[in-house]
Amino acid sequence: MDSVEKQSLQGNKLNLIRLIGIVIGSTIGGGVFSISGDMAANGANTGAVLIGWSVCGIGMLGLTMCFYGLSLRKKELTGGIFSYAKEGFGTYIGFNSAWGYWISVLLCNVSYATLLFSAIGYFIPAFGQGNNLLSIVCASLVIWTMHFLVLKGVKEAASVNLVIALGKLVPILIFVVALVAFRSFDFSIFKENFWGQTGGMPLMEQIKATMYTTVWAFIGIEGAVAISGRAEKNTDVAKATVGGFLGILLIYLLVSILSMGVMTTPELAALKNPPLAYILESVVGKWGAAVINIGVIVSLAGSTLGYTIIAGELPYVAAQNGVFNKAFKKQNRNNSPVNALLLTNGIIQLFLIITYLNESTYQIFYTLSASMVLIPYLLSAAYYLKLVITNETFENSSKSEKTNNFIVALLGTLYSLWLIYSGGLEYMLITAILYIPGTIVYTKSRKENGNIIFEKWWEKLTFIIILAFAVISLVLISNGTIQPF
Template sequence: MAHSDTEITNPPAAKLGYWTLTAMVVGSMVGAGVFSLPGRFAQETGVAGALISWAIAGTGMLMLAFVFQRLAMRRPDLDAGVYAYAKAGFGEYPGFFSAIGYWASACVGNVTYWVLIMSTAGALVPALGKGDTILAIALSTVGLWGFFLLIKQGVKEAAAINRVVTVAKLVPICVFILLVLFLFDPGVFADNWGGADYAGSLFGQVKGTMLVTVFVFLGIEGASVYSRHAKRREDVGRATVTGFLSVFAIFASVTIVSYGVMPMEQIAELRQPSMAGVLEHAVGTWGMVFVSIGLIVSVLGAYLAWTLMAAEVLFVAAKDKDMPRFLARATKDDVPVPALVMSTALSQLFLVVTYFSEDAFNFALDMTSALTLIPFLLAALFAVKVAFGYGGTVNGALEGAAADAGPPGRGTGGEMTVALLASAYTAFLLFAAGLEFLLVSFIIYAPATVLFAMARREQGRRVFTPGEMVLFAVAIAGAVLGVAALAAGWLTI
């Protein structure tokens, strides 16, 4: 049956240029996380541990950036990168897992934005608490659905707003860095060097910061996720690397300079956004107000970018017949409204869950990071397969051919090294996250499989192959164990 002109299945994709794609990457990464960095790092480590953490995270994420850059050229037929790479490398059900994990992480990440906005306003309006009160959740709900209506107006309009907001939100962050550098106290910095007195071994300190660094770098794949909209395919990879390098310099600077202003024990006790507390200590109340305004602009811009990406993953997966067909519908303005509704609804659900959490912001932050790790690991492992000659093409020479239309070429030694390092880094992140968040992730993965089953039924296919059935059984077992652990109090949110 034909759709109306306001709801069609295959609208032409809105085309975005290099700078807009770069703004998508920067806008996705520069959100809530950067404003929480001083406090989150000070809770875990001192200057030495922070430097090591950023060296590990910077190197690992740069490898992932190169992975997304190279895969965009080697497999130009694959859209919505993270999900598509998992499917191409390991099959439909693992690809579905990757899509759901990435989508859910984006939705949970959006919750952190509203929690942080309300926590920031809570410094002036006590009824908002730390973003987890009834009033805060009610106001956040209004914001959630208000942005839904904005994005529904069109992707190009939303992307244009994101480009402007990206520039606007970088200004207060850069001003913070310059002001704190001007007031930098070498003695305080030296006293904060070790951090071993209260945070344990240096390895433990570094391990404790890993989920924080994952969270702030989420969005590195933003241009890859939106690759179907790129005017030129090579812009996807260039935008990814440019965006990453710019943001990495900002994040590391915000963290390190803060150690030169006040003792890390005091930084660790600051309410979020801790960047506001650091600047308030340095220059007075106006510094807190200045950072708070910058945070609200930054967070709203990041929320816009992440909502676009969350809906895009569901939409592309549905077009590839890995999700129910109703999610493949889009308006004449290229807005996948059903996917957008589901994304906003999941964010709404997690927003309610934060009311029952001991620490709403940190729970949502860590959960966002953990949900992304499996999709990132599968993408990195697919890059290994491509580099070693399985599942890719040379120099983007696919030219629209089917993925299996001939033997792929092996990559260079450098490409193999990058893929292996990216895989090792993401595997280490899973270890650093711990069992807790992996089990909670399965609570999302297992019931979401109903969407996979719906898609298979629509196509008249068997729901699971024998191998997929084993993976589904593992997901069910993990979900049951996770629910039991939460009920028994072994795990807490």
């Protein structure tokens, strides 16, 4: 990065409070309002849900601590997930990590936009389930409004996001207080079908069924890491990440446990979106559903803004590192990555059109989003494990400190592998199709910078594997074996 580019970044530095706002704003989106119904709809009973959250809590803590450790021990790597994978495993692997994370964020915003107008449909039935023509037109307006807001400046957009992030916690607090005040938690309902009916879905399959929902609920926890180059202090990135994770986990546990004491699993599975609205409605009446739906609208608006900030930053950082085209390094007078934002929201617009043409629901896009983020998560955790094993940055650490960090890194890596296993082969095949266009971008940018395309033999092997998976996926889609939408 030249001196002019470095100087241009100074006007958009984010303090700890704004970073926490990014974490909360990007993580608490539609997931908290739908997790109870989504898990039940996937066949998970009470026991499986509790085990699923336990696995998620421990595993995500490991991943979060990996991000925490990397942000402290590799302060010079301000590109977040991209930088970690590149430093650990080479430029092409790093690019794919950035590309996969970027596409995941794009798909998050598509899912958020669909769910947003599904929530508005509670008040205005013409919006339906958020995927009809009216919804898609209005969702497009929201996306481009966020686009122009971020163009006004990342710091200014982050300040607005902070206010919305605090506002989205209000309806969740009302939900918890209302269920406690009305003594609506019924332990007999909570324990009914705790392990499911005899002959039903096996427990392990139920636990695996919670995976995408729990991952979806925590996508964005690394938001501060993703834009660490904008932080006033690098240590604030670590504080925002860990503090945000612990607070959000507590919220998810309260919502899930309380919901399972109000309705049975079949009842939760049958609820319309967002399920939390109808759970509260069953306790306090119509006003409860109205409050939650307003909360969903505010929450999703904030998350859309938070992810617009993150998604615009990713191609910008990748361009600075020479793996995205130089055009994406361009900033406007407000220090916002103008071309990166245009590309990002243009692709989101395309996916919104696909949503309308295929009548896709928000669950489809968040499942694809969760699938895309798994590889970037794995590469980040694996890089931290590599640092511990090779003793890099740990030369002056005590034996106990090294042991603790090894456990954290191993936990984060194993949890990432568990997520990939739980997701199944079908979605890994589908995501390969989304990775292939990335290699075209990578190839063009490498030639643009006068570099060879693949530096190491394992980079060529990685490309061959991705291409093979993509071809297999296209064949299976064409004969109807798998259906991405």
